[in-house]
Amino acid sequence: MVVRNQNESQQPGQCSDGSQGQDKEEVEGPENRLRILFIDAYDSFSNNIIALLSECLDTTANPYSIKSIKINDREFFKKSRHAFHEYLANSFDAVVVGPGPGNPTKPSDVGIIRYLWSLSDERTLPVLGICLGFQCMCIAAGAGIRHLRKPRHGQITEVVHSNKSIFAGVGEIKATQYHSLHVGLDHDIQIKKEVKVNSDLWEPSDEFPLLEPLAWDSSDKPNGAVLMAAKLRGRPFWGVQYHPESICTNAEGKKIIDNWLREAKAWLRQNRPKGKAQAVRTGVSSPTSWKRAAPNDVSEDQGHAKKQQSGVDGNGMPLHKDTGRFSILGLVDEKTIKLHYYMSERRVVVTRGSEDDIIMEHTEVDFWSLLADFKSRFVADGGDDNVPFWGGCFMTVNYEACLETIGVNATEQEIKPRANQLTQPDITVVVILRSVVIDHQYKKVFVQSITPGDQKWLRRTGNKLKESMEVSEAKFERYYMRDMTGGRSTWNYGRVSTEEPQEEDYKGKVRQCQAYIQSGDSYELCLTDQTVVHVPQAGNVVAKDWQLYENLQKQNPAPFGAYVHLGAKGTGLTIISSSPERFFNWSRSGKCQFRPIKGTMRKTAGTTRRDADEFFQSVKERAELLMITDLMRHDLQGVLSDTAGAGTVKVPKVFHIEEHQTVYQQMSVITGNLRGTGKTGIDVLRASLPPGSMTGAPKKRSCELLQQIEGYRARGLYSGILGHFDVGGGGDFSVVIRTAVKWDEDTTMEEPRRPGCAPVAMGKWRIGAGGAVTALSTPKDEFEEMVVKRNSVLHPMLNLLQ
Numbered sequence: 050m051v052v053r054n055q056n057e058s059q060q061p062g063q064c065s066d067g068s069q070g071q072d073k074e075e076v077e078g079p080e081n082r083l084r085i086l087f088i089d090a091y092d093s094f095s096n097n098i099i100a101l102l103s104e105c106l107d108t109t110a111n112p113y114s115i116k117s118i119k120i121n122d123r124e125f126f127k128k129s130r131h132a133f134h135e136y137l138a139n140s141f142d143a144v145v146v147g148p149g150p151g152n153p154t155k156p157s158d159v160g161i162i163r164y165l166w167s168l169s170d171e172r173t174l175p176v177l178g179i180c181l182g183f184q185c186m187c188i189a190a191g192a193g194i195r196h197l198r199k200p201r202h203g204q205i206t207e208v209v210h211s212n213k214s215i216f217a218g219v220g221e222i223k224a225t226q227y228h229s230l231h232v233g234l235d236h237d238i239q240i241k242k243e244v245k246v247n248s249d250l251w252e253p254s255d256e257f258p259l260l261e262p263l264a265w266d267s268s269d270k271p272n273g274a275v276l277m278a279a280k281l282r283g284r285p286f287w288g289v290q291y292h293p294e295s296i297c298t299n300a301e302g303k304k305i306i307d308n309w310l311r312e313a314k315a316w317l318r319q320n321r322p323k324g325k326a327q328a329v330r331t332g333v334s335s336p337t338s339w340k341r342a343a344p345n346d347v348s349e350d351q352g353h354a355k356k357q358q359s360g361v362d363g364n365g366m367p368l369h370k371d372t373g374r375f376s377i378l379g380l381v382d383e384k385t386i387k388l389h390y391y392m393s394e395r396r397v398v399v400t401r402g403s404e405d406d407i408i409m410e411h412t413e414v415d416f417w418s419l420l421a422d423f424k425s426r427f428v429a430d431g432g433d434d435n436v437p438f439w440g441g442c443f444m445t446v447n448y449e450a451c452l453e454t455i456g457v458n459a460t461e462q463e464i465k466p467r468a469n470q471l472t473q474p475d476i477t478v479v480v481i482l483r484s485v486v487i488d489h490q491y492k493k494v495f496v497q498s499i500t501p502g503d504q505k506w507l508r509r510t511g512n513k514l515k516e517s518m519e520v521s522e523a524k525f526e527r528y529y530m531r532d533m534t535g536g537r538s539t540w541n542y543g544r545v546s547t548e549e550p551q552e553e554d555y556k557g558k559v560r561q562c563q564a565y566i567q568s569g570d571s572y573e574l575c576l577t578d579q580t581v582v583h584v585p586q587a588g589n590v591v592a593k594d595w596q597l598y599e600n601l602q603k604q605n606p607a608p609f610g611a612y613v614h615l616g617a618k619g620t621g622l623t624i625i626s627s628s629p630e631r632f633f634n635w636s637r638s639g640k641c642q643f644r645p646i647k648g649t650m651r652k653t654a655g656t657t658r659r660d661a662d663e664f665f666q667s668v669k670e671r672a673e674l675l676m677i678t679d680l681m682r683h684d685l686q687g688v689l690s691d692t693a694g695a696g697t698v699k700v701p702k703v704f705h706i707e708e709h710q711t712v713y714q715q716m717s718v719i720t721g722n723l724r725g726t727g728k729t730g731i732d733v734l735r736a737s738l739p740p741g742s743m744t745g746a747p748k749k750r751s752c753e754l755l756q757q758i759e760g761y762r763a764r765g766l767y768s769g770i771l772g773h774f775d776v777g778g779g780g781d782f783s784v785v786i787r788t789a790v791k792w793d794e795d796t797t798m799e800e801p802r803r804p805g806c807a808p809v810a811m812g813k814w815r816i817g818a819g820g821a822v823t824a825l826s827t828p829k830d831e832f833e834e835m836v837v838k839r840n841s842v843l844h845p846m847l848n849l850l851q
């Protein structure tokens with residue numbers, strides 16, 4: 050539920066129609082509030098619509114409230130139309146029906162929306178339908194629903210309109226569309242009869258005299274004329290097919306919200322008897338803290354610090370200044386506390402050191418509440434503000450645990466059992482008391498501990514690091530963690546083999562995705578598959594794995610590189626990652642950002658930045674990113690919309706191109722501010738999983754479809770998130786892509802090739818890869834894109850292994 054309230058104390062201001070304070074008398078609720086119900090069809094743009102409504106309402110004199118309920122709201126879905134009508138009459142003055150996946154003729158896709166159109170005259174109230182909501186309104190008036198020849202997801206076109214009703218005074222509209230279906234009116238312009246005068250466009254068709262067209266889009270020949278907006282005659286119902294709230298719809302396209310509010314209020318003034326019900330309020334609470342400790346910087350080495358640099362150039366400077374400035378090492382030892390969450394039993398196990406040393410265990414817990422509580426007690430201040438991590442927690446969340454947060458849980462029989470599902474946790478949190486942070490830009494090393502009285506370790510580590518640096522006079526160079534590799538630079542890995550996705554199979558899955566997009570069930574689906582590399586586990590496995598990571602960093606440097614080794618019985622896990630994608634980051638002062646990537650261009654010899662600029666001009670690539678950008682705005686709005694942070698959601702960068710070792714990627718930045726909202730970065734994380742760039746839109750339906758298309762195989766850590774949050778209040782998480790993951794318990798014994806020899810322990814590195822499928826994709830290109838991304842990890846591994 051999302052509620053946005055405005056204080057009654059707000060000063061009267063200018064109304065959207067230019068009149069001073071006149072709206073004051075228009076409002077009907079007992080508190081003189083305009084009470085709006087938003088019906089959410091599980092879309093990934095709903096919160097953007099609510100934010101736009103709030104923005105428009107903020108410029109009027111009236112207090113207001115917006116309440117959001119789902120199409121299958123338990124109160125009404127199973128009960129009756131009558132109960133819903135009662136509820137509307139008692140509690141609301143107007144309704145906005147949102148967009149969503151599926152087909153408006155299918156009861157399960159529209160739920161209670163279908164009750165709306167049969168409101169009695171006395172109870173009727175103004176309605177605005179958007180996309181799916183608009184289609185529902187039109188079929189209630191008898192119109193048909195057709196499939197577009199070419200679906201229009203994330204595409205922006207010019208729309209012609211009547212300049213009347215909710216389009217009065219509106220200029221040239223550039224409208225973002227997200228639909229596969231459209232309304233068939235059998236209007237002359239749709240059945241290719243000549244339309245003699247322009248005004249004929251705005252006359253209802255003979256078949257559907259109640260539906261008055263207000264806007265058309267004829268920009269695409271195969272689709273013909275597509276109805277973009279209409280008004281239901283005799284009722285205060287309006288609707289638009291395009292998405293006024295999208296970041297790429299122009300200001301004129303958004304004006305219809307102001308106009309609808311004006312029309313709705315005018316209608317209420319004339320028709321509505323005084324309302325009776327109370328508006329809804331929400332409260333916000335502030336986090337509390339009890340522990341304070343000061344991190345210590347003991348070693349600052351100007352000019353010669355070195356480490357496993359994550360995406361730095363030959364001079365040790367970050368390749369990606371905005372994101373790749375720091376390397377962070379969290380140290381794990383025999384006292385380290387870890388939290389493991391096992392989704393199947395909702396069990397949290399807290400261990401110290403070895404996994405046998407269980408210090409706490411709970412079942413049936415809500416992991417995220419437990420984490421929020423834990424985090425709120427684990428705070429410190431007084432560290433250097435330029436250092437993003439003072440100590441705190443490292444955390445990984447696998448894709449299945451992300452799905453749990455949005456209620457997508459395939460049944461147990463459907464999920465192909467992961468090896469040792471009960472021993473591999475879905476979420477791992479590691480408490481990091483001692484850490485080393487390297488600032489590549491200013492060439493400083495920070496050795497830190499948040500354990501009081503840890504001076505001895507700080508001194509020893511600082512000295513050891515200084516010693517282990519291979520210093521060349523003026524340069525910032527690499528150094529190796531000698532104790533891990535034992536100084537070896539080549540290893541014999543023995544026999545190595547791979548299992549890879551098959552081209553025809555993958556292309557078939559791309560086609561399945563496109564069938565769902567064609568039917569209106571999804572706008573974009575991020576299809577993925579898995580490659581497994583079998584590697585013998587002999588000798589100093591940790592040192593060998595470290596070297597795989599070093600080599601990956603050398604051959605495919607990335608700003609969110611990560612090496613993780615959590616060695617323990619059952620939960621032994623190694624991750625080598627070269628992710629280019631930040632999921633979510635928040636600073637200690639509350640500034641936060643998403644940085645989704647969508648759109649991939651392979652680099653070949655001679656590819657230039659100019660080629661990339663040209664490539665990313667394409668409608669397909671832009672549409673892919675636009676959808677995810679709008680989705681992430683929605684995710685962030687969802688947390689901030691009932692707080693003072695609501696107006697802070699911005700998109701400072703969109704369609705921005707980033708260069709990486711093997712690919713160019715297109716990305717955007719979505720920012721907000723948590724300060725003063727009572728919300729934390731963890732609240733946003735929980736509300737925004739799984740990362741939209743790994744699911745597609747709308748998120749929930751797309752995830753359900755992907756589980757089925759991908760054969761219910763768990764994605765595991767791939768597609769999940771990995772990162773840290775610190776005791777000072779900040780955090781940073783990447784999307785787990787371009788990453789290989791190995792669980793100790795996934796190791797199997799294989800028969801020796803030569804008789805008489807001992808069986809070989811084979812470990813499995815799993816590398817996920819995929820890409821966004823839209824109506825404009827081709828199966829061949831999608832397969833190639835998946836292979837390019839996969840190879841950015843697989844090739845550096847095989848180069849060393851074979």
Ligand SMILES: C=C(O[C@@H]1C=C(C(=O)O)C=C[C@H]1O)C(=O)O
Binds near residue numbers: 645817
């Ligand atoms: C799915 C992957 O990447 C995701 C999909 C992208 C795309 O569709 O262009 C780009 C970056 C990631 O968000 C992957 O790397 O495996």
Ligand SMILES: NC(=O)CC[C@H](N)C(=O)O
Binds near residue numbers: 179
């Ligand atoms: N954005 C939407 O509401 C989409 C509506 C419908 N599922 C379609 O594809 O046409």
